[in-house]
Amino acid sequence: MRDPEATLRQHDLPVTAQRIAVLRAVSGHPHATADDLTASVCGDLGTISRQSVYNVLNVLTDKGIIRRIQPADSPARYEDRIGDNHHHLVCRSCGRTEDVCCAVGEAPCLKAHSHHGFKIDEAEVIYWGTCPACQKKKRS
Amino acid sequence: MRDPEATLRQHDLPVTAQRIAVLRAVSGHPHATADDLTASVCGDLGTISRQSVYNVLNVLTDKGIIRRIQPADSPARYEDRIGDNHHHLVCRSCGRTEDVCCAVGEAPCLKAHSHHGFKIDEAEVIYWGTCPACQKKKRS
C-alpha cells in the first residue's frame, strides 16, 4: 500500500486518522487479526476503539481494498494483497498463515463451474498443515 | 450410516442414546449445524443438553466418523460422508451447502505440496456463490 490516504480518496471514503492507521497496519502485518491490528494501531495513534477497528476493516473489505480470510478455529485475518487469486497455507497448531500462489493455474480457481444451479464467484483454497516451528515442537 | 450403534462399537466408544441419536441426525441432515442437530435430536429423544451435542460431535469428529466444515460467517456444519475428498459449494446469502466432487482429480486435492517448510495434510476447497433461491430473491 503506497499511499493509504490516496487509496481512501480513490474510493470516496472520508479520510480519518483511524482509517489511515488501520490500512497501514494491515499493509505492514499481512494475515493479522483484528486484535493484532488494534495493538498495532494503538502503537501508532495511541488509542482506537475496538468498534472502529471493525468498522474500518468492514468498510475496506466491502470496497475491495483489503481481503478478509476466515480459516476454521481462528479469528478473521486481513491482507493487503488482492486481485491475484492467491491462496493460503495455515498451520493447524499455531495458526501461522502464508500465501501460496494458485497451484493449478486456472482450475479450479476463478473458473465458474455450474453446480446445483449456484452462480459461483470464488474458489477458496486453504492448505492445512504444520509449520516448521510446530513440527519441531511436536517431535521434542 | 447403516448402523450407528455398530459404528460406535467399532471405534471403542461406549454406546449411549445421545450418541446414537446425534449420529443418526448427522446422517439424516448433511451440513446441519450443532443447533439444527440439537433440534433434530430433541424430536427423537425428547431432550439433550447443548453440551452433550458438542461432546458427541467432537468425539465423532476426532475419531474420523464424521467431518466438520467451518465456512466463514457460519457456525460449524457436520457431515457423514467422509474419506472421498469431496468439497463444498456454499451460498453467500443463505448458507445453503452442497457437496461437490473434487473438480480436478488429484491436484491440488490430497497432493502434499511442500511450501514454506510446512507439512501439508489437506487441501480444503470452498466454492462461494449464490444459490438458485437467493438469485431469484435478489432479482425481485
Add this chain to the structure above:
DNA sequence: TCATTATTTTTGACAAAGTCCAAAACTCGG
C-alpha cells in the same frame, strides 16, 4: 445378575469474536 469403575451427561458459568445502538466528534463541501 450385580457391584465397581471409568466414562458420559447435565447444568451453569464463562470466553472469544463480533454486532447493535445512541451520543459525541469529526470530515468535507459550500
Add this chain to the structure above:
DNA sequence: CCGAGTTTTGGACTTTGTCAAAAATAATGA
C-alpha cells in the same frame, strides 16, 4: 467557518463454543 452527514466511541448484547463439577450411565468381571 458552518452545517449536514459520516465516523468514532463506549457499552450492552449475541452467537458459538468451552470449562468444570456433580449426577447418571455403560461396560467389565465376579
